[in-house]
Amino acid sequence: MPDLTKTAPVPDETKAPVADPSAVVKADKARSLWGDAWQDLRRNWYFVISAGLIVILLLITAFPGLFTSASPTTGDLVNHFLGKPELSKIGSPEWFGYDGQGRSVYARVIYGTRASVIVGVAVTLAVTLFGGLIGMLSGYFGGWIDALLSGFTNIFLGLPFLLGAMVVLQAFTDRSIWVVVFALAFLGWTQIARVMRGAVITIKQSDFVQAARALGASTPRILFRHILPNVMAPVIVVATISLGVYISAEATLSYLGLGLASPTVSWGMDISGGSAQIRVAQHILIYPSIMLSITVLAFIMLGEAVRNALDPKTR
Amino acid sequence: MGRYVIRRLLQMIPVFFGTTLLIFLMVNVMGDPIAGLCGDRRCDPATAAQLRAEFGLDKPVWQQYLTYMGNVFTGDFGTAFNGQKVTELMATAFPITIRLTLIAIVFEIVIGISLGVVTGLRRGRPVDTTVLVLTLVVISVPTFVTGLLLQLVLGVEWGIIKPSVSPQAPVNELLVPGLVLASVSLAYVTRLTRTSIAENARADYVRTATAKGLPRRRVVVRHLLRNSLIPVVTFIGTDVGALMGGAIVTERIFNIHGVGFQLYQGILRQNSQTVVGFVTILVLVFLAANLIVDLLYAVLDPRIRYA
Numbered sequence: 001m002p003d004l005t006k007t008a009p010v011p012d013e014t015k016a017p018v019a020d021p022s023a024v025v026k027a028d029k030a031r032s033l034w035g036d037a038w039q040d041l042r043r044n045w046y047f048v049i050s051a052g053l054i055v056i057l058l059l060i061t062a063f064p065g066l067f068t069s070a071s072p073t074t075g076d077l078v079n080h081f082l083g084k085p086e087l088s089k090i091g092s093p094e095w096f097g098y099d100g101q102g103r104s105v106y107a108r109v110i111y112g113t114r115a116s117v118i119v120g121v122a123v124t125l126a127v128t129l130f131g132g133l134i135g136m137l138s139g140y141f142g143g144w145i146d147a148l149l150s151g152f153t154n155i156f157l158g159l160p161f162l163l164g165a166m167v168v169l170q171a172f173t174d175r176s177i178w179v180v181v182f183a184l185a186f187l188g189w190t191q192i193a194r195v196m197r198g199a200v201i202t203i204k205q206s207d208f209v210q211a212a213r214a215l216g217a218s219t220p221r222i223l224f225r226h227i228l229p230n231v232m233a234p235v236i237v238v239a240t241i242s243l244g245v246y247i248s249a250e251a252t253l254s255y256l257g258l259g260l261a262s263p264t265v266s267w268g269m270d271i272s273g274g275s276a277q278i279r280v281a282q283h284i285l286i287y288p289s290i291m292l293s294i295t296v297l298a299f300i301m302l303g304e305a306v307r308n309a310l311d312p313k314t315r
Numbered sequence: 316m317g318r319y320v321i322r323r324l325l326q327m328i329p330v331f332f333g334t335t336l337l338i339f340l341m342v343n344v345m346g347d348p349i350a351g352l353c354g355d356r357r358c359d360p361a362t363a364a365q366l367r368a369e370f371g372l373d374k375p376v377w378q379q380y381l382t383y384m385g386n387v388f389t390g391d392f393g394t395a396f397n398g399q400k401v402t403e404l405m406a407t408a409f410p411i412t413i414r415l416t417l418i419a420i421v422f423e424i425v426i427g428i429s430l431g432v433v434t435g436l437r438r439g440r441p442v443d444t445t446v447l448v449l450t451l452v453v454i455s456v457p458t459f460v461t462g463l464l465l466q467l468v469l470g471v472e473w474g475i476i477k478p479s480v481s482p483q484a485p486v487n488e489l490l491v492p493g494l495v496l497a498s499v500s501l502a503y504v505t506r507l508t509r510t511s512i513a514e515n516a517r518a519d520y521v522r523t524a525t526a527k528g529l530p531r532r533r534v535v536v537r538h539l540l541r542n543s544l545i546p547v548v549t550f551i552g553t554d555v556g557a558l559m560g561g562a563i564v565t566e567r568i569f570n571i572h573g574v575g576f577q578l579y580q581g582i583l584r585q586n587s588q589t590v591v592g593f594v595t596i597l598v599l600v601f602l603a604a605n606l607i608v609d610l611l612y613a614v615l616d617p618r619i620r621y622a
Binding site for chain 2: 162244252
């Protein structure tokens with residue numbers, strides 16, 4: 001971390017993906033990689049800020065009604081365009097103004113969180129499971145299995161990501177959240193597969209793997225009990241950062257008109273709608289953009305913090 | 316070297332056919348190629364059958380793919396459903412996108428590397444921290460948001476640039492779109508150069524050069540920079556393909572009629588010939604860029620030899 005000298009106050013409720021109750025021990029005891037990482041993370045202001053933001057975002061995703069009383073889908077045409085933002089009325093429906101159909105921009109920004117976070121988390125889970133499995137098999141077995149699976153990975157890698165997702169999405173007429181998840185995961189798994197393959201190849205020569213094999217452990221046991229825990233670190237880092245990237249990709253697709261469709265509330269669609277009215281009412285464009293950028297930033301910062309904590313070279 | 320190139324070229328063949336087959340299947344099996352032909356409603360069965368026969372869509376998919384590839388190798392990319400030849404569309408679209416990509420790469424090199432050198436030499440100082448946080452922000456703000464905001468501020472509010480690029484797309488109108496297209500990669504180039512410079516600044520050869528009494532400028536430019544740029548060159552090289560494919564968003568915001576525009580129209584109208592044709596070329600660009608980067612590696616770093 002560039003700035004470890006500044007120690008931020010550590011709130012106890014901050015959640016870490018690598019939290020381990022036994023890790024918070026006195027410094028003179030021997031600690032695992034994860035314990036070390038957790039100690040590092042708690043002192044890192046990148047982590048504290050991003051984890052705080054993510055907790056708030058998850059709260060909004062689960063209970064959007066707590067943050068606004070207005071409905072994101074019903075509007076009053078009386079407010080059409082004339083409803084400019086009233087920044088002093090924090091939290092009220094008119095806070096961020098109204099859009100072209102008289103709907104509260106604030107309510108739409110709040111309710112739009114759910115689609116983005118669900119897509120981000122679901123795609124990340126899907127690509128980590130699928131890409132991780134492919135990468136692990138490819139790296140562990142080598143030989144023709146590796147040649148086949150790597151070739152398969154390279155084929156998907158050759159296709160531009162956004163473009164491929166657009167082609168997949170165009171095939172569906174009603175695009176729910178899960179269709180978007182499928183389209184992004186369909187092309188997104190290659191990165192994790194490559195990272196996993198590289199990590200497995202490095203670790204499979206280790207003595208403890210040889211020892212496990214010599215003791216007669218079965219292949220699944222070696223893979224999941226011995227290798228997997230030791231290759232998790234790079235995969236978690238890549239997965240956290242890509243969560244932000246997938247949220248951004250969903251918004252981009254929705255902006256292009258190929259992602260989510262009404263009545264789902266999505267920042268990308270609202271930004272697209274706002275860009276059409278850029279000359280009359282900029283606030284329709286700006287507030288969802290800010291919210292989207294903060295969300296992506298939170299996940300990318302979290303990934304950076306986790307990377308610095310897990311990479312011994314930066315210690 | 317020669318044998319290495321030949322081996323790499325041979326390895327590219329299955330990837331090329333695999334990727335083109337993948338996009339072909341995605342367009343023709345997942346989507347319905349004639350769906351867009353009758354406007355927004357469905358074609359009536361007789362017309363649909365006639366169209367399918369006319370475009371050869373009634374044959375099995377593998378046969379369609381082989382026919383298509385056969386035609387591609389004779390330079391025939393087929394006809395878009397509006398009757399225009401796909402090669403004609405390419406002839407107008409590719410020069411514009413290549414111009415846009417080149418501008419983006421110049422921005423990456425000039426701004427990205429300079430910022431990287433400045434921050435890498437002052438690691439941990441305020442300049443470094445500021446630029447590092449800025450790069451994170453640039454990476455986090457999606458390209459279409461950056462584009463729309465620049466268009467709003469520079470084009471609509473201040474009137475410095477034209478919000479919409481004219482059909483000929485002259486270089487001066489492509490400067491801001493080029494910067495938008497480059498933005499995320501620019502941040503990555505900055506961070507990559509910074510790490511690389513900071514790592515090498517402690518190397519023995521730098522200390523030797525300083526000890527010889529060389530001026531600092533010469534040490535940095537001739538000794539440090541040359542050795543630190545190898546990973547950066549790799550990144551920029553592989554980025555060429557990504558930039559050309561990723562120009563869809565930038566071209567849409569600034570109304571540039573390049574590759575991204577044609578692809579966007581092609582996908583929306585389910586114009587399979589256009590989509591497959593353009594993607595085929597993009598895949599070739601991607602593969603060629605990767606090969607060139609690997610070869611450059613050996614040129615830049617004499618320790619790497621390809622037998």
